[in-house]
Amino acid sequence: xxxxxxxxxxxxxxxxxxxxxxxxxxxxxxxxxxxxxxxxxxxxxxxxxxxxxxxxxxxxxxxxxxxxxxxxxxxxxxxxxxxxxxxxxxxxxxxxxxxxxxxxxxxxxxxxxxxxxxxxxxxxxxxxxxxxxxxxxxxxxxxxxxxxxxxxxxxxxxxxxxxxxxxxxxxxxxxxxxxxxxxxxxxxxxxxxxxxxxxxxxxxxxxxxxxxxxxxxxxxxxxxxxxxxxxxxxxxxxxxxxxxxxxxxxxxxxxxxxxxxxxxxxxxxxxxxxxxxxxxxxxxxxxxxxxxxxxxxxx
Numbered sequence: 001x002x003x004x005x006x007x008x009x010x011x012x013x014x015x016x017x018x019x020x021x022x023x024x025x026x027x028x029x030x031x032x033x034x035x036x037x038x039x040x041x042x043x044x045x046x047x048x049x050x051x052x053x054x055x056x057x058x059x060x061x062x063x064x065x066x067x068x069x070x071x072x073x074x075x076x077x078x079x080x081x082x083x084x085x086x087x088x089x090x091x092x093x094x095x096x097x098x099x100x101x102x103x104x105x106x107x108x109x110x111x112x113x114x115x116x117x118x119x120x121x122x123x124x125x126x127x128x129x130x131x132x133x134x135x136x137x138x139x140x141x142x143x144x145x146x147x148x149x150x151x152x153x154x155x156x157x158x159x160x161x162x163x164x165x166x167x168x169x170x171x172x173x174x175x176x177x178x179x180x181x182x183x184x185x186x187x188x189x190x191x192x193x194x195x196x197x198x199x200x201x202x203x204x205x206x207x208x209x210x211x212x213x214x215x216x217x218x219x220x221x222x223x224x225x226x227x228x229x230x231x232x233x234x235x236x237x238x239x240x241x242x243x244x245x246x247x248x249x250x251x252x253x254x255x256x257x258x259x260x261x262x263x264x265x266x267x268x269x270x271x272x273x274x275x276x277x278x279x280x281x282x283x284x285x286x287x288x289x290x291x292x293x294x295x296x297x298x299x
Contacts, residue, residue, distance in 0.1 A: 003227070003259035006149055012271035015148065015297065019278045020061040022294045026285070027062065034285035035064035036094040036120065036277070037086045041079060041105065042072035047098045054096070057274050063281060066092060072102050079105060080113050087115045093288055094120035094281035117288065120280040122174065131177050131299075138280055139299045143175040145272025146207060146228045147182070147299060153226060153261050158183040163200050165189045165216065165249070166209035171230050175207050178299055196220075208249035218254030227255055227262040230269050 026032045036058050040051045051067065058065035068082060079097075086092050095118045101107050111119075116126040122140035130137035150157060162184040166172035172188060179186045184205065189196050191210075200206050200220040206227050208216050213233035221227060231249030238245070248265030256262050263269055279297040286293045 003256040004153075004261040005256075006153060006228075006261050006263045006268060008145075008149070008263055008268040008271045011149055011152065012145075012275040015272070015275040015279060016057070016061055018294065018297060019275070019282050022282055022297075023062040026282075026291070030289065030291065032285065032289055032291075033062070033064050033091075034094070034281050035066060035092045036096065036281045037066040037068065037089075037092045039068045039070065039079070039082065039086075039095070039097045041070045041074050041098075042102050044100070047100075051098055054274060054277065057278060058281075061278050063278070064091065074102075074105075076105055076109070079110060083110070083113045087113075087118060090288075092118065093285035094118055094277075096121055096277070118284060120277055120284060122280070123170070128169070128174075131174055134177075134181055138284065139178065140170060140174045141273045141276035141280060142171050142230060142269060143178055144276045144280070144299055145269055146175060146230065147178045148276070148296075149228065149263065149269075149272065150205060150226065151182070156182075157205075160184050160204040161187075161202060162205040162207065163187045163189055163203040164207045164209065165196070165200065166207075166211070166230075168209065171209040175209065179205070179207075181299065206250075210249050212249055213247050214251040215249050216255065217251045218256075218258045221255050221258040223258055224260035225258070227259045228269060229263050229265050232265060232270060 038051050038054055055065045086095050095114045097110055111123045112125055116124045119127055119138050122138045127137040162179045164172050164176045167188050167190045176186045176188050189199055197220045201222045209230035213235050229248035229250040233247050234244045237243035246266050282294050283298050
């Protein structure tokens with residue numbers, strides 16, 4: 001029996017619909033419109049695409065979108081001044097500074113200059129600490145999307161064994177903390193982990209976020225496990241010369257024969273990231289105005 005495919009595109013549509021419905025209620029009942037400000041420094045083509053997609057998605061759910069495009073040679077002082085201005089603007093509820101930044105700018109300094117309550121990426125050191133100690137925080141979008149899909153598939157995650165492969169600050173560590181909060185037994189595996197295949201094979205949930213194409217094969221997956229593949233890797237196309245192909249950190253074809261459920265790449269975790277950014281902006285707006293948080297859209 002092959003695995004159930006967890007359709008991230010379809011799930012993201014459901015999340016966006018929930019966000020749009022809540023935004024419409026906020027407008028009608030409270031005369032409040034959530035606002036997301038995105039700051040882009042320079043002209044990195046991939047970043048420009050991400051920013052454009054975020055702008056379109058923000059407008060589609062009825063929120064205000066504030067775009068700030070700065071030249072590549074923008075000084076740190078000018079960027080920090082803009083962020084300070086956005087921190088103090090009551091119409092802006094979420095601030096996102098598109099990464100990577102040009103080399104002359106200090107990413108950590110810039111991220112930590114955004115006030116934690118508007119840090120919809122969940123990267124501020126205060127939000128990292130709050131998440132790590134089990135308190136209310138802004139949660140990074142990709143792990144939040146993974147958690148939503150796991151809850152949707154399993155219902156309760158309590159008591160399940162989860163292995164997170166990868167220890168990055170953006171996915172691996174926050175994912176582990178979220179799973180702990182939902183009462184999973186969590187192991188973080190990485191490049192130095194011994195018997196990594198055996199660890200994964202005994203897990204009910206495997207979250208792959210290691211950045212190595214198709215590293216995790218079906219042999220690593222226990223029968224009936226849920227596999228969430230966060231990886232996005234571009235490799236040469238196996239049959240079409242000169243073309244490339246997107247694959248995850250999991251070898252999908254062999255893993256789907258063992259797993260109970262699995263996310264594909266593309267079309268799995270990816271679409272959830274922007275959907276969760278919108279959810280985080282809505283949550284930040286509700287918190288800023290002392291209103292009830294949106295149900296099913298937070299950690």
